[in-house]
Amino acid sequence: MITVEKLTKVYGNGDSAVTVLDNLDFSVQQAEIFAVVGPSGAGKSTLAQCVNLLERPTSGSVIVNGENLSQLTEAQLRAARRRIGTVFQSDGLFSRRTAAENISLPLDYLGVTRADAKKRVGELLERVGLSSHAKHYPHQLSGGQRQRVGIARALALKPTVLLADEATSGLDPASTASITALLKELRTDLGLSILFITHEMETVLQVADSVARLDNGHIVESGRVVDLLRDASSPLGRDLNPAKPALPAAPDETTWFVSYTSAHVPSDWVTRLGEALSSPVSLLGASIETIEGAVVGHAQVGLRAANAEAVIRQAQKLGLDARPAAAHDLASTTVAAPAGQKEPVA
Ligand SMILES: Nc1ncnc2c1ncn2[C@@H]1O[C@H](COP(=O)(O)OP(=O)(O)OP(=O)(O)O)[C@@H](O)[C@H]1O
Numbered sequence: 001m002i003t004v005e006k007l008t009k010v011y012g013n014g015d016s017a018v019t020v021l022d023n024l025d026f027s028v029q030q031a032e033i034f035a036v037v038g039p040s041g042a043g044k045s046t047l048a049q050c051v052n053l054l055e056r057p058t059s060g061s062v063i064v065n066g067e068n069l070s071q072l073t074e075a076q077l078r079a080a081r082r083r084i085g086t087v088f089q090s091d092g093l094f095s096r097r098t099a100a101e102n103i104s105l106p107l108d109y110l111g112v113t114r115a116d117a118k119k120r121v122g123e124l125l126e127r128v129g130l131s132s133h134a135k136h137y138p139h140q141l142s143g144g145q146r147q148r149v150g151i152a153r154a155l156a157l158k159p160t161v162l163l164a165d166e167a168t169s170g171l172d173p174a175s176t177a178s179i180t181a182l183l184k185e186l187r188t189d190l191g192l193s194i195l196f197i198t199h200e201m202e203t204v205l206q207v208a209d210s211v212a213r214l215d216n217g218h219i220v221e222s223g224r225v226v227d228l229l230r231d232a233s234s235p236l237g238r239d240l241n242p243a244k245p246a247l248p249a250a251p252d253e254t255t256w257f258v259s260y261t262s263a264h265v266p267s268d269w270v271t272r273l274g275e276a277l278s279s280p281v282s283l284l285g286a287s288i289e290t291i292e293g294a295v296v297g298h299a300q301v302g303l304r305a306a307n308a309e310a311v312i313r314q315a316q317k318l319g320l321d322a323r324p325a326a327a328h329d330l331a332s333t334t335v336a337a338p339a340g341q342k343e344p345v346a
C-alpha cells in the first residue's frame, strides 16, 4: 500500500522557486491500480520520483507498507527501494544483454546465486509471457515485448509496489492492451499496489481501479473509475468516456443525453423508457463500457416533445440520469445522418 500525505515538492528557491507538487494526499490500496492523469508538465513524473524517493519531497510524507520513506537513512532507503518496482516509457534495457540477462540484473547486483537467479528469471519470463524469448536481444523484440521485459525486471526483487510512468505511451493499441492486461493480472495475482501514470485517458479506462487528475501540482478530481463514470456531473468521468459522434435528432425530436448512474440499468431501457413515456425513443449514439461486471456509459436519444420532468423521472426509475443535451455534449460530435436514415423500415 502507498500513502501520500501532504506531499509538496518545490524546485529552486527564492524568486525562482516553483511548486511542482502542492500538498497532495492520496493512497493506493493493496491490489489496486491507481492512475494519475494530467497534461504535460502537471507534475506526474515528479510524483513518481518522490514516491520512489529518487527525489526527496520538500515536505510531507510517502509511506510504503507502513514505512515512512522520508525518515529513512540512505542504507534503509536502498533496501526500501527494492520493494518498489519501476517501469518507464523507455524500457531502459541493456542492448547487449538478452531478455533473461536484463531481468537478472537486479538479482546479480544483490549477489543472488546463479542457480536461484536462473530459477527466478525463468518464473518471471513465464509470468510476462516471454519464456520463448529468453535469449532474444532487445532489438529482436517488439516495443510491447521490451516493455514486458522491463516489467519482469521491475518484479525481480518481489516488490509490493509498482510504479509505471508512461509505461504504455508510444505503444500501438494492441501492445498497450496486452500490457494493461498483464498489469491487471499482476495486481490480482500478486496483490501489487500499482501507481500508473499516463496522459492517455483511454488507457486509464482499460486498466485503472481509481484515478486522480493532476493539474498544476494539484489533484483536481479523483475517485473510483466506476463511480466517476456514474457521476453525470463529473468532468473527469466525462473525459474518461467522452461522447462519440451521434446522429442528429429528427425535426420533431429533441436530443437528450442519458447517463448510466446505477449498476442496475436494465439492458432494454430504451424500450422501457419509450413505454413509460408512451412515445418512441430514437437511439442516436451511445458509448457503453463494462466495468466491474456492470455497464457504464451514456447515450444520446431523440424524444418527441414530452414533459421534461416526466422524462427525468422515468429515466431515474431505470437508473439513468437524463437531461436535454447541452452544446458540449454535441459540439463536434454530431455526424450528418445518411440520406434515408429516418425512413421507416419496410
Ligand atoms: N529537476 C527539476 N528542476 C526544476 N524543475 C523541474 C525539475 N523536474 C521537473 N521540473 C518541472 O516540474 C514540472 C513538472 O514536470 P514533470 O516532469 O513532473 O511533468 P509531467 O506531468 O511528468 O509531464 P509529461 O507528461 O510531459 O511527462 C515541469 O514544469 C518541469 O519543468
Ligand SMILES: [Mg+2]
Residues within 6 Å of the ligand: 044, 045, 046
Ligand atoms: Mg512525465
